Amino acid sequence: MKLRVLLLFLLGFILCSLPVLADANSYYYDANNRLIQVNEYGHSFKYVYNQQGGLQKVVKDANLHVNQGFESKGDGQIADHWGYWKSTDVTGSYVLDTTSPFAGHASQRIAAQSIPEGGMNVYQDIRVVPKGTYYLSAQMKVDQIQNADVTIVIHYFDDKYNLVGSAEPARLSKIMSWTGISGNVVIPDGAVRARVHFHAQKQSNYGDSKADFTIDEVVFQKEKPRSFIFNHSFEYFRDQNVASGWEPWQAEDTIGRYVVDNSTPYSGESSQRITAQSMLKGGMNVYQNIKVVPKETYYLSAQMKVNQIQNADVMIAIHYFDDSYNLVGSSTPISINTVSNWKKVSESFVVPHNAATARIHLHTQRHTKEGESSADFIVDDVVVLKEK
Structure with a gap:
């Protein structure tokens, strides 16, 4: 069954699809014919415009994907500069x-209500260097899945668009919140293009098959990542409360507020501030989920500043979940209970043997x-990175 699905998948792409290529020395334009990205020499240069349509700045970026955050919405179904395939x-x-x-x-949502044999996906092509090592990441959410797999699949092509290899960096088969x-x-060797797909396909011959999943903030780059955490320096935000990619949690008995603080950031233009004026039993935090490898050791660090603290702890706490999102462990690598100026805190942590996801909390609670x-x-x- 899986072989037949794979053959359908490959045949459909080789014969029917046109490349959507984030290529070396390639130029990309928006619906208003404004230049939005140039890819060359393993980097991208992203052009940012103000509300009046004037060029505001050009940003050099390691990420080779164009429209990686799906903000340019195309026809309302498929984001600009992304291709799609459906059997x-x-x-x-x-x-x-x-x-x-x-x-x-x-974000880009893909909802497959019925998958008899083939599958459906969105994809984008990227120019690559043979034998090179690249870092791939994405934020993904699976709202519904039944007898199906949601995968990240890469097909590799030579300069004549002959298929020369494939890889599957990720396979998901359970419901999952943003991770x-x-x-x-x-x-x-011999590959010059990588086609990155976000794909849903049938898992077995028996029973109905369906999947509903969403993707955002796709990264494919030659450089090593600074952190597995998205928006680790809190530079991007939709409002002035919580930075993009971070989720807030606040106990009902806690009085407090969140502020994206640009008055005294450690670096860049903003930091995340959490002010708890009163905590009776619970606490408050912002958090983010990342996929982890069981039994592996990870390095954790952050810059933290404590302006005021009374009978409380400020901490970085981690909750570990298995594939079914059952809590299987927790740890508190970093805890502070005194006022301090900006200082770097760091610690290593080992993932439990049955954990698949780590939830990183920036948390305060009653002492x-x-x-x-x-x-x-x-x-x-x-910063969260795998230790060497």
């Missing part, structure tokens, strides 16, 4: 989802049962 036997739809994006204002998925891929409890702290440059 003829599949019933499904594409939607540019603006209701609950991971970051920015839109960062990342890893390295090695380009086969003891007696007396009032409050805390005001700022965080910047949160």
